[in-house]
Amino acid sequence: MKRDTGLPNGSDVVVIGGGFHGMSSAYHLASCGAKVTLLEAEYCARHASGVNAGGVRTLGRHHAEVPLARASLDLWHRLPELIGEDGSFVASGQFQVAESPQELDKLRGRVAALNALGYTHEVIVDAQQVREIAPRLARHVVGGIWVKDDGHAVPFRAVTAFRHAAQRLGAQIHEATPAQTIERVGDQWCVTTPHGVFTAPWLVNAAGAWAGELAAQAGDSVPMKPGGLMLMITQRVPHFIEPVLGAAGRPLSFKQFANGTVLIGGGLRCEADVVQRHGDVDFFRLPSSAKTVTDLFPHLAGINVVRAWAGVEAFMPDEIPVIGMSPRAPQLVHIFGFSAHGFELGPIGGRIVAELVLEGQSSLPIAPFAVDRFASVTAR
Numbered sequence: 001m002k003r004d005t006g007l008p009n010g011s012d013v014v015v016i017g018g019g020f021h022g023m024s025s026a027y028h029l030a031s032c033g034a035k036v037t038l039l040e041a042e043y044c045a046r047h048a049s050g051v052n053a054g055g056v057r058t059l060g061r062h063h064a065e066v067p068l069a070r071a072s073l074d075l076w077h078r079l080p081e082l083i084g085e086d087g088s089f090v091a092s093g094q095f096q097v098a099e100s101p102q103e104l105d106k107l108r109g110r111v112a113a114l115n116a117l118g119y120t121h122e123v124i125v126d127a128q129q130v131r132e133i134a135p136r137l138a139r140h141v142v143g144g145i146w147v148k149d150d151g152h153a154v155p156f157r158a159v160t161a162f163r164h165a166a167q168r169l170g171a172q173i174h175e176a177t178p179a180q181t182i183e184r185v186g187d188q189w190c191v192t193t194p195h196g197v198f199t200a201p202w203l204v205n206a207a208g209a210w211a212g213e214l215a216a217q218a219g220d221s222v223p224m225k226p227g228g229l230m231l232m233i234t235q236r237v238p239h240f241i242e243p244v245l246g247a248a249g250r251p252l253s254f255k256q257f258a259n260g261t262v263l264i265g266g267g268l269r270c271e272a273d274v275v276q277r278h279g280d281v282d283f284f285r286l287p288s289s290a291k292t293v294t295d296l297f298p299h300l301a302g303i304n305v306v307r308a309w310a311g312v313e314a315f316m317p318d319e320i321p322v323i324g325m326s327p328r329a330p331q332l333v334h335i336f337g338f339s340a341h342g343f344e345l346g347p348i349g350g351r352i353v354a355e356l357v358l359e360g361q362s363s364l365p366i367a368p369f370a371v372d373r374f375a376s377v378t379a380r
C-alpha cells in the first residue's frame with residue numbers, strides 16, 4: 001500500500017541528513033540520474049560537517065579507511081571538474097610531529113606497515129626536513145610524518161558547494177524538516193516529518209549523531225554514542241605555517257588561516273546534548289590544547305583565544321564509521337559514525353552510497369564498516 005502524502009513525491013531516494021555525507025550522497029545520486037529528496041532537521045551543514053576543523057587528512061588513518069581516504073582525496077583535488085568549484089580546498093600538506101625518538105620510531109613502524117600494504121603517501125621526515133616545512137616549530141621536535149597532498153577546507157563552504165551541485169542536478173532539499181519515523185510500507189520507505197510523509201523506494205540514513213536512533217527503527221541497533229568536540233581560534237598573528245599540523249604523542253589539530261588566525265583542536269572532547277542539539281564548550285579542558293600549541297610553537301605564548309565552539313559528532317566504539325546496506329531492512333543504506341574524522345571522507349562517502357543504491361555494491365572495500373559488526377555487543 002502506498003500512502004497518499006499530498007507531497008511532490010516520486011523520488012527514487014530519500015536522504016535523511018544535510019551534513020557532508022547526506023549532501024554528497026544527494027549529489028552523487030543525482031549526478032547518476034536518480035531523483036533525490038534530502039530532509040534536514042535544521043539547516044544544511046548545521047552540525048559536525050559545518051563546524052569542524054576542516055582537516056582534509058589521509059595521514060594517520062585506520063588501515064580500513066585508507067583506501068576510502070585516498071579515493072576521497074583524489075576527489076578533493078578534482079572538485080572543480082566534479083562539482084564546478086573547489087569547495088575552498090587548499091592542498092597545504094599535513095604533518096604529524098614526533099616529540100621524542102620513541103615517538104618517531106612508532107611513526108616509522110606505521111609507515112613501514114603502510115608501505116607493506118602498498119601505500120606510499122605517508123613519508124617520514126627528519127628534524128632538518130621538519131624545519132624546512134615549519135621553521136617556527138620548537139627545537140625538540142625530532143621528525144614526523146608528512147603527506148604532501150593532504151590539506152584543508154572551510155567546512156561550510158565545502159558542503160554548500162556540494163549542495164549547489166546537487167540542486168543544479170535536480171535534488172530537492174527540505175530544511176527544518178526532521179524525519180520523525182521511518183517505516184517500510186510495501187516497496188516504499190515512508191518518512192514521517194512535521195510537514196508530511198515523504199516516500200521513496202530507497203532510504204539513506206546520514207543523520208550523523210542522530211543516525212543511531214533511525215537505524216534502530218529499522219532493526220539495526222548500533223552502539224553509537226553522540227559526543228561533543230571543541231575547537232578554538234586565536235587572534236591574527238603574522239603568517240608562520242602553511243601545512244596542517246598534528247602531534248604523534250598528544251591530541252592536536254592545528255592550522256593557520258590566510259587571515260592569520262590559528263585554529264586549535266584535535267580530539268578535544270566535551271558533552272553533547274542531542275535533545276537540545278548542541279555541544280557544550282568545557283572551558284576547563286581547553287588549556288591542555290593551548291599548552292600543546294605553545295610547547296610546539298613557543299612564539300605563540302601570550303596570544304589570545306577569541307572564540308571557542310563545540311560540534312556534535314557520532315562516535316563508534318572502534319572509531320571507524322558505519323557505511324553499507326542494512327542487513328535487515330530492504331533498500332536502506334547507512335552512512336554515519338565518523339568518530340571525529342569524517343570530513344575528509346565526505347566526497348567519497350556519497351559516491352559509495354550512490355554505488356550501493358544504483359549498482360548494489362561498492363567499488364571500494366567497505367566490509368569493515370558493516371552496520372552489524374557489533375551484533376554480539378548490542379545483543380549483550
Ligand SMILES: Cc1cc2nc3c(=O)[nH]c(=O)nc-3n(C[C@H](O)[C@H](O)[C@H](O)COP(=O)(O)OP(=O)(O)OC[C@H]3O[C@@H](n4cnc5c(N)ncnc54)[C@H](O)[C@@H]3O)c2cc1C
Binds near residue numbers: 017043047210228
Ligand atoms: C569540532 C569538530 C572538528 C572536526 N574536525 C575534523 C577534521 O578536521 N577533519 C575531519 O575529517 N573530520 C573532522 N570532524 C568530523 C566531521 O566533521 C564529521 O565526521 C562529519 O562532518 C560527519 O558528517 P555527517 O554528514 O555524517 O554528519 P553531520 O554533519 O552531523 O550531519 C548530519 C545531519 O543530519 C541532520 N539530522 C539528524 N537527525 C535528523 C533527522 N531525524 N531528520 C533530518 N535530519 C536529521 C542533522 O541536523 C545534521 O545536519 C570534526 C568534527 C567536529 C565536531
